[in-house]
Amino acid sequence: QTVVTQEPSLSVSPGGTVTLTCGLSSEPVSTGFYPSWYQQTPGQAPRTLLYSTNTRSSGVPDRYSGSILGNKAALTITGAQAEDEADYYCALNLGSGIWVFGGGTKVTVL
Amino acid sequence: QITLKESGPTLVKPTQTLTLTCTFSGFSLRSSGVGVGWIRQPPGKALEWLALIYWDDDKRYSPSLRSRLTITKDTSKNQVVLIMTNMDPVDTATYYCAHSLWGSGTYYFDYWGQGTLVPVSS
Numbered sequence: 001q002t003v004v005t006q007e008p009s010l011s012v013s014p015g016g017t018v019t020l021t022c023g024l025s026s027e028p029v030s031t032g033f034y035p036s037w038y039q040q041t042p043g044q045a046p047r048t049l050l051y052s053t054n055t056r057s058s059g060v061p062d063r064y065s066g067s068i069l070g071n072k073a074a075l076t077i078t079g080a081q082a083e084d085e086a087d088y089y090c091a092l093n094l095g096s097g098i099w100v101f102g103g104g105t106k107v108t109v110l
Numbered sequence: 111q112i113t114l115k116e117s118g119p120t121l122v123k124p125t126q127t128l129t130l131t132c133t134f135s136g137f138s139l140r141s142s143g144v145g146v147g148w149i150r151q152p153p154g155k156a157l158e159w160l161a162l163i164y165w166d167d168d169k170r171y172s173p174s175l176r177s178r179l180t181i182t183k184d185t186s187k188n189q190v191v192l193i194m195t196n197m198d199p200v201d202t203a204t205y206y207c208a209h210s211l212w213g214s215g216t217y218y219f220d221y222w223g224q225g226t227l228v229p230v231s232s
Contacts, residue, residue, distance in 0.1 A: 034215060034216035034218070038157070045206060045222040045223065045224050045225050046149075046157065046206070046222055047222070048221075051213065051216070051219075051220075052213070052214035052215055052218065055213070055214050089157050091157075091159065091219075093217075097164075097168075097170035098172070098173065099159040099162070100159060101149070101157040101159055102156065104156045
């Protein structure tokens with residue numbers, strides 16, 4: 001079974017930078033997995049931040065950026081704000097239209 | 111303006127079949143490059159992708175749940191239905207439907223419904 005790994009939790013200071021990663025148990029993550037990223041605050045539906053590695057969804061501020069770092073997909077928040085405190089999920093397209101989500105990263109801004 | 115809303119039972123008993131409906135507006139599932147997917151989230155846990163149906167009626171399912179899932183669309187009603195058989199308490203979750211769009215080489219989820227909580231209990 002394919003497992004997508006994310007850091008369980010990360011913290012960042014207001015105005016600081018934090019990088020979240022998204023890895024695969026079986027092989028390196030490349031752009032061909034079309035990584036996407038979602039933000040979820042308590043009690044709310046997920047919000048799409050990025051798709052296809054680094055394309056921002058409509059209305060998403062440019063302090064969110066995506067990339068491939070080493071063998072993982074990455075989401076970087078630059079100039080973190082209090083409102084960025086949330087759970088973040090990555091998703092990978094394994095091919096043939098099959099998607100899998102990671103376990104999520106809880107980001108604390110303090 | 112794209113909106114989606116999930117609807118379904120407020121409680122399901124073990125072994126029963128769950129039927130969820132996603133009613134949407136602001137787009138048509140007759141349009142090329144469009145799809146609707148289902149994703150669930152058990153309380154306090156991560157998101158899990160379940161199924162996706164495309165404008166051309168192509169369908170994809172999570173390999174681990176494929177035997178229990180059926181996804182269909184009714185373009186005249188702007189609805190997508192997900193059926194999950196043999197429900198178990200571990201299937202207790204908030205079920206989301208999401209609009210999927212082709213862009214930058216892939217389908218991706220851009221608009222999400224508010225979700226509907228489905229408890230499974232006897």
